[in-house]
Amino acid sequence: MHIDLSGKVAIVTGAGRGIGRVIATALAKEGVTTVVTDINESYLEDVQKEFDRSGCKGSTYQCDVRNYAQIQEVVQHVVDTYGHIDILVNNAGVAGGAPVDILSEEVWDLNLDINLKGTFLMCKAVAPIMKQQRSGRIMNAASFAAIVPSYGSAAYASSKAGVEQFTRVLAGELGPWNITVNCYAPGMIPTDMNHFAELGEPQQQRLLDTLTLRRWGEKADVANLICFLASDYAGYITGTMMDISGGKLATQIPRIAYEKAAAEGAYEF
Numbered sequence: 001m002h003i004d005l006s007g008k009v010a011i012v013t014g015a016g017r018g019i020g021r022v023i024a025t026a027l028a029k030e031g032v033t034t035v036v037t038d039i040n041e042s043y044l045e046d047v048q049k050e051f052d053r054s055g056c057k058g059s060t061y062q063c064d065v066r067n068y069a070q071i072q073e074v075v076q077h078v079v080d081t082y083g084h085i086d087i088l089v090n091n092a093g094v095a096g097g098a099p100v101d102i103l104s105e106e107v108w109d110l111n112l113d114i115n116l117k118g119t120f121l122m123c124k125a126v127a128p129i130m131k132q133q134r135s136g137r138i139m140n141a142a143s144f145a146a147i148v149p150s151y152g153s154a155a156y157a158s159s160k161a162g163v164e165q166f167t168r169v170l171a172g173e174l175g176p177w178n179i180t181v182n183c184y185a186p187g188m189i190p191t192d193m194n195h196f197a198e199l200g201e202p203q204q205q206r207l208l209d210t211l212t213l214r215r216w217g218e219k220a221d222v223a224n225l226i227c228f229l230a231s232d233y234a235g236y237i238t239g240t241m242m243d244i245s246g247g248k249l250a251t252q253i254p255r256i257a258y259e260k261a262a263a264e265g266a267y268e269f
């Protein structure tokens with residue numbers, strides 16, 4: 001199977017670092033002219049240097065996904081410069097929380113405003129262009145928290161569950177225009193958002209114990225999924241949430257299988 005995305009134009013939000021940056025780079029390496037946006041300008045300088053070094057096509061824009069005026073400006077600029085927008089990846093997100101009785105309104109609003117409203121505002125700005133083209137691919141970052149939330153994640157999990165439902169609604173609205181809309185649910189990928197890789201050994205083991213594939217996810221795992229969803233091979237997939245969590249909680253007590261495998265010399269704890 002050869003995924004050919006050459007000639008396409010993508011916008012990836014929050015792509016200055018983390019999973020978004022790897023998604024943006026992967027798309028660019030597949031020949032996509034990739035527009036990288038982020039709230040943080042210093043991350044963008046780094047990305048531009050990487051693009052220049054590796055000969056990737058694209059550009060960077062500072063843009064807060066909560067700010068509709070900024071979004072409209074970027075989208076207009078992309079259309080004026082490149083002529084079309086084929087792929088939108090709503091990756092920008094924050095995580096933060098506390099048990100509900102001590103959760104502040106500020107943290108609740110921050111999660112909902114960036115993760116859910118930001119996704120809505122980006123889609124609102126890009127959908128008219130994709131409708132005109134009668135084609136487009138939209139991918140929204142949800143989370144495994146939208147399926148099974150963890151302790152203290154009311155704000156984050158609610159925002160991501162909102163992204164999942166929003167994705168279905170939009171898929172229904174844009175179906176007649178040949179635009180697919182999907183979301184994806186990573187489980188646990190060490191990044192600066194969660195600092196999983198810096199946890200103590202026992203805490204890491206406890207988290208890994210929830211995974212059917214007992215290892216951390218890679219940013220590239222998500223990037224590969226995005227490239228697939230953007231390709232012609234995924235033209236009949238819409239309105240879904242793709243679980244890309246290594247089987248988080250897919251099986252009961254995944255550790256049992258690893259203990260058996262260890263006894264057979266096939267796995268080491």
Ligand SMILES: NC(=O)c1ccc[n+]([C@@H]2O[C@H](COP(=O)([O-])OP(=O)(O)OC[C@H]3O[C@@H](n4cnc5c(N)ncnc54)[C@H](O)[C@@H]3O)[C@@H](O)[C@H]2O)c1
Nearest residue numbers: 014017018019039064065092093141143186188189191193
């Ligand atoms: N890392 C994981 O295990 C995991 C699991 C499930 C879902 N996700 C989702 O994947 C996405 C990326 O996560 P990550 O781990 O790479 O996080 P990250 O914190 O490394 O990256 C998030 C990026 O979003 C940008 N951003 C934050 N607020 C913004 C705003 N208002 N406007 C524009 N950009 C903004 C940040 O500057 C940063 O570059 C998020 O939506 C996150 O919820 C991650």
